[in-house]
Amino acid sequence: MLYVVATPIGNLADITLRALEVLKNVDVVAAEDTRRSGLLLKHVGIQKPFVSYHEHNEAARTAELTERLARGDNIALITDAGTPSIANCRSRSFPGRLRS
Amino acid sequence: MLYVVATPIGNLADITLRALEVLKNVDVVAAEDTRRSGLLLKHVGIQKPFVSYHEHNEAARTAELTERLARGDNIALITDAGTPSIANCRSRSFPGRLRS
Numbered sequence: 345m346l347y348v349v350a351t352p353i354g355n356l357a358d359i360t361l362r363a364l365e366v367l368k369n370v371d372v373v374a375a376e377d378t379r380r381s382g383l384l385l386k387h388v389g390i391q392k393p394f395v396s397y398h399e400h401n402e403a404a405r406t407a408e409l410t411e412r413l414a415r416g417d418n419i420a421l422i423t424d425a426g427t428p429s430i431a432n433c434r435s436r437s438f439p440g441r442l443r444s
Numbered sequence: 445m446l447y448v449v450a451t452p453i454g455n456l457a458d459i460t461l462r463a464l465e466v467l468k469n470v471d472v473v474a475a476e477d478t479r480r481s482g483l484l485l486k487h488v489g490i491q492k493p494f495v496s497y498h499e500h501n502e503a504a505r506t507a508e509l510t511e512r513l514a515r516g517d518n519i520a521l522i523t524d525a526g527t528p529s530i531a532n533c534r535s536r537s538f539p540g541r542l543r544s
Contacts (some may be wrong), residue, residue: 355462361488362457388461 346413348421356387362390370418372410380424389444446513447520453536456487464488470518474509497521 347366351395367373367390375381375395385392393413409419452458463475467473470474485492486524497505503533509519 352460357462357465358460360452360458360460361464362455377477435459 345418346409347418349420349422351381351384351422351424356384359384359388364390366420367392367422370420372412372417373420373422374405376423381422392420445518447518449520449522451481451484451524456484458486459484464490466520467492470520472506472512472517473520473522476523481522492520525540530542 347370349363349366350360351363367385367388368394373381373385373392373394375394376396376398378394378396381394395405395409397409413419447470449463450460450468451463467485467488469491473481473485473492473494475494476496476498478494481494485497495505495509497509513519
């Protein structure tokens with residue numbers, strides 16, 4: 345399953361309990377910037393494998409993540425801040441492409 | 445100090461770590477509906493004194509809460525769901541009146 349997870353804008357403590365629960369339980373976190381998202385997960389005491397997922401590797405990575413979803417993996421999609429494709433700083437097409 | 449705290453709309457797990465931290469540390473929670481807010485705090489394992497604060501007791505309660513703030517008490521202001529006076533279901537003037 346793909347989880348689209350909102351992350352804090354500014355204050356790392358603005359993450360929700362539900363976001364933490366999802367991040368704890370997925371197999372992998374697909375992140376716009378793994379370094380920035382690594383800091384967030386470190387801040388909340390969660391260790392997870394990351395894959396980078398951004399405009400420069402989108403095509404190849406979408407195929408890879410789609411395949412993982414088809415195998416039953418749980419993936420959290422996050423961006424640097426905000427909600428991917430909804431209230432993110434930059435508009436991206438990740439979830440739509442992953443669904444297709 | 446007065447803390448205006450956003451509470452979840454729908455899913456109780458959508459509360460943030462920062463909201464939990466504030467609710468844990470205030471002296472009293474001023475809530476629109478103490479029964480509903482009691483369920484939220486119970487859900488997250490926090491026990492706090494409540495005062496009801498709604499349209500029918502607003503004038504008297506504002507005086508009482510302003511006095512407590514002046515004495516140095518920390519008060520969290522919450523509504524049933526959302527952010528008081530910003531993105532709440534009903535528009536209220538609590539924070540403005542408490543500041544005045």
